[in-house]
Amino acid sequence: MNYSTKQVALLANELNLSNFQHYPSQLALQALLKEVCLSPKPGLVDMMNNGSHRDMNFNTFIASIKAISQWFDDFYLYGYRLKPQHQSNFLTGIRPIGLACEQAMYQATNGVNTHKGGIFAFGLLLGVIGYLQQQQKHLNVEVICNTLATFCHGIVDNELARSNSAQTMGEQLFIRHRLSGARGEAESGYATVRQISLPIYHQMQLAGFDEETSLLQAMLHLLAFNQDTNLVSRGGLEGLHFVQNTAQKLVKLGGITHQNGDNHLIEFDQQLIARNLSPGGSADLIAITWFLAQYQY
Numbered sequence: 001m002n003y004s005t006k007q008v009a010l011l012a013n014e015l016n017l018s019n020f021q022h023y024p025s026q027l028a029l030q031a032l033l034k035e036v037c038l039s040p041k042p043g044l045v046d047m048m049n050n051g052s053h054r055d056m057n058f059n060t061f062i063a064s065i066k067a068i069s070q071w072f073d074d075f076y077l078y079g080y081r082l083k084p085q086h087q088s089n090f091l092t093g094i095r096p097i098g099l100a101c102e103q104a105m106y107q108a109t110n111g112v113n114t115h116k117g118g119i120f121a122f123g124l125l126l127g128v129i130g131y132l133q134q135q136q137k138h139l140n141v142e143v144i145c146n147t148l149a150t151f152c153h154g155i156v157d158n159e160l161a162r163s164n165s166a167q168t169m170g171e172q173l174f175i176r177h178r179l180s181g182a183r184g185e186a187e188s189g190y191a192t193v194r195q196i197s198l199p200i201y202h203q204m205q206l207a208g209f210d211e212e213t214s215l216l217q218a219m220l221h222l223l224a225f226n227q228d229t230n231l232v233s234r235g236g237l238e239g240l241h242f243v244q245n246t247a248q249k250l251v252k253l254g255g256i257t258h259q260n261g262d263n264h265l266i267e268f269d270q271q272l273i274a275r276n277l278s279p280g281g282s283a284d285l286i287a288i289t290w291f292l293a294q295y296q297y
């Protein structure tokens, strides 16, 4: 395995964690570093290869993380300063910060979309955590995710169902397949993470497996069940179902705990590269899984 806790620590130090005023921002940075360092990730950029991507590599992701993490304290402070009576304005008010952060990403990557979904997710999570800490609420996964779901209530209806816009891939895939993508996942309060990847991550850690192995097993379960719009945008529903069915077979064999688990993942990676499939949405959910695991209790 190429995942290196030391590598993540070195990168985090290089990014100078002390630059961040707020601890949740540091956790979000670490979550994105752990995601890109996790290897092998079928079809995705990692420390072994660029997956199904010709326009980005590991260094593109590091440059992107350096740029977007500069906005993490802004997301947090936006929520911290939001008054309870104005909580219905949460999404409207945080979106300009998200858009500015997206621009910083595109500038750092020469126009490549590395973290559009990640910015959306971590912008929401940091804003919600800032809001809850101002309210002096105890932070745990349920409180964070239920509050986030409340703040995002109606986003699919308002931005996808009622809109006839087909500007973005997500909007097009909703019209074509009723897939709600990143918005639907946020409005559910990251149900796929809470119900699938986070429990697996904890079961693996309780069984004595290290963080990397636990994250790889959680990733495999995400690939088996997440309705990843990135897979559909490149390979249609057939592409999504290929990934889900293959991942479900590997899960049934024990996943990463199978004696050939590593090789199964490497073969899976080669299959996705051959099909030009990349589960970018699931990559974001891996980062969110680790992030929320820091608030489990």
Ligand SMILES: CC(C)(COP(=O)(O)OP(=O)(O)OC[C@H]1O[C@@H](n2cnc3c(N)ncnc32)[C@H](O[C@H]2O[C@H](COP(=O)(O)OP(=O)(O)OP(=O)(O)O)[C@@H](O)[C@H]2O)[C@@H]1O)[C@@H](O)C(=O)NCCC(=O)NCCS
Binding pocket: 094, 095, 097, 098, 099, 102, 112, 113, 114, 115, 116, 117, 118, 119, 120, 121, 122, 123, 124, 168, 169, 170, 171, 180, 181, 182, 183, 185, 226, 227, 228, 229, 230, 233, 234, 278, 279, 280, 281, 282, 284, 285
């Ligand atoms: C709200 C938006 C972010 C929605 O954008 P969009 O209309 O495009 O909707 P989606 O397609 O649903 O999602 C966009 C990204 O979200 C990730 N994603 C996809 N499916 C899921 C899922 N089921 N659960 C969670 N997240 C999901 C995914 O992002 C990751 O993949 C991207 C990299 O992969 P790649 O294949 O390279 O992607 P492309 O370059 O686009 O494809 P190719 O050309 O290479 O084939 C990367 O973004 C990862 O993060 C989806 O791509 C947006 O509309 C929006 O409003 N943004 C403004 C900011 C904002 O509002 N912020 C508010 C809070 S801060």
Ligand SMILES: Nc1ncnc2[nH]cnc12
Binding pocket: 035, 036, 041, 043, 044, 045, 046, 051, 114, 115, 118, 278, 279, 280, 281, 283, 284
């Ligand atoms: N490691 C990764 N590779 C490809 N797309 C991604 N989106 C988020 N993380 C990613």
